[in-house]
Amino acid sequence: MRNFLFLLIGTLFGITLLKADAVSWFRMQEMFRFQGFQMFGIFMTAIPTAALSVFLLKKYKIKTIDGEPIQILKKKFNWGYVYGSLLFGIGWGLTGACPGPVYVQIGSGLTIAIITLLSALAGTWVYSYLKPRLPH
Amino acid sequence: MEIFNVLRQPWPWYIAGPIIGLSVPLLLLAGNKMLGISGTLRQVCAMCFPANIPFLKYKWKDQIWNIFFAGGLLLGGFIGGVLLKPVTIPPISDATLNDLKLMGISYEGNILPTEIFSWIHLLTWQNLLIVVGGGFLVGFGTRYAGGCTSGHGIAGLSTLQWPSFVAVVLFFASGILTANFILPLLLK
Numbered sequence: 001m002r003n004f005l006f007l008l009i010g011t012l013f014g015i016t017l018l019k020a021d022a023v024s025w026f027r028m029q030e031m032f033r034f035q036g037f038q039m040f041g042i043f044m045t046a047i048p049t050a051a052l053s054v055f056l057l058k059k060y061k062i063k064t065i066d067g068e069p070i071q072i073l074k075k076k077f078n079w080g081y082v083y084g085s086l087l088f089g090i091g092w093g094l095t096g097a098c099p100g101p102v103y104v105q106i107g108s109g110l111t112i113a114i115i116t117l118l119s120a121l122a123g124t125w126v127y128s129y130l131k132p133r134l135p136h
Numbered sequence: 137m138e139i140f141n142v143l144r145q146p147w148p149w150y151i152a153g154p155i156i157g158l159s160v161p162l163l164l165l166a167g168n169k170m171l172g173i174s175g176t177l178r179q180v181c182a183m184c185f186p187a188n189i190p191f192l193k194y195k196w197k198d199q200i201w202n203i204f205f206a207g208g209l210l211l212g213g214f215i216g217g218v219l220l221k222p223v224t225i226p227p228i229s230d231a232t233l234n235d236l237k238l239m240g241i242s243y244e245g246n247i248l249p250t251e252i253f254s255w256i257h258l259l260t261w262q263n264l265l266i267v268v269g270g271g272f273l274v275g276f277g278t279r280y281a282g283g284c285t286s287g288h289g290i291a292g293l294s295t296l297q298w299p300s301f302v303a304v305v306l307f308f309a310s311g312i313l314t315a316n317f318i319l320p321l322l323l324k
Binding site: 064093102 | 209292
């Protein structure tokens with residue numbers, strides 16, 4: 001039942017990414033070349049909406065549906081954030097996709113995106129394997 | 137079916153952005169989950185090929201929510217891309233399309249350029265580098281960085297976490313350099 005809720009939120013997220021063109025390779029090239037506003041508009045409305053919602057959830061001490069207090073885990077900095085982000089950016093610039101859009105592309109019938117997903121899974125696996133030897 | 141026709145049109149950023157932003161409080165309310173999609177890649181690795189790697193040996197059953205979330209993304213792609221198939225071509229800026237045309241990439245409303253992302257054209261070294269190499273770096277880099285556009289860009293920034301700010305600035309800068317300087321070399 002709970003998992004159905006996560007499926008539903010994911011579905012809404014996926015439809016929105018697709019209909020707003022945020023899964024388009026062409027749209028990413030437009031964004032990275034600063035030639036269009038669509039992607040910037042999405043980020044500039046999504047982030048404040050999320051920030052305001054979280055602020056209100058905390059201010060009114062709203063509980064989760066299980067009655068638990070809302071908890072926001074603090075991210076702890078390590079140098080992996082720097083090296084990893086630089087590498088991810090190269091992949092994002094080439095494939096025009098971050099992980100979310102890859103799933104949406106496959107769902108929309110683009111079977112070739114399965115190759116992107118399998119490559120990303122291989123990347124995650126190799127990182128996991130090398131993790132103890134990489135600088136963080 | 138007026139509403140159906142409206143939904144089929146491309147959605148403007150001021151509709152899509154807030155919906156995407158609302159997924160952060162919705163996931164918190166549904167079970168204290170932080171939005172983050174690259175975590176699903178680790179989850180699949182842990183479920184399918186853990187190979188005794190410590191980083192892949194965790195209680196993935198406790199994190200199974202993100203597999204359902206990823207399933208929702210697939211379903212959302214199907215609903216948005218097939219059931220609500222766009223009737224008009226989403227307008228990409230002329231400047232971008234001209235630049236891409238010079239690199240041999242054409243646009244007819246497709247999500248992915250067929251000259252790179254198609255089964256018949258995949259097997260050139262340039263295209264393999266873009267699709268397989270790029271995909272690999274997406275998976276490797278996001279896990280190394282502890283998050284992607286959703287986890288750092290939307291969830292991290294909106295909860296005012298400075299490590300996410302560092303990550304966003306760097307992956308965006310790296311994406312700009314790649315799209316403007318590396319991609320053209322591969323497409324020439």
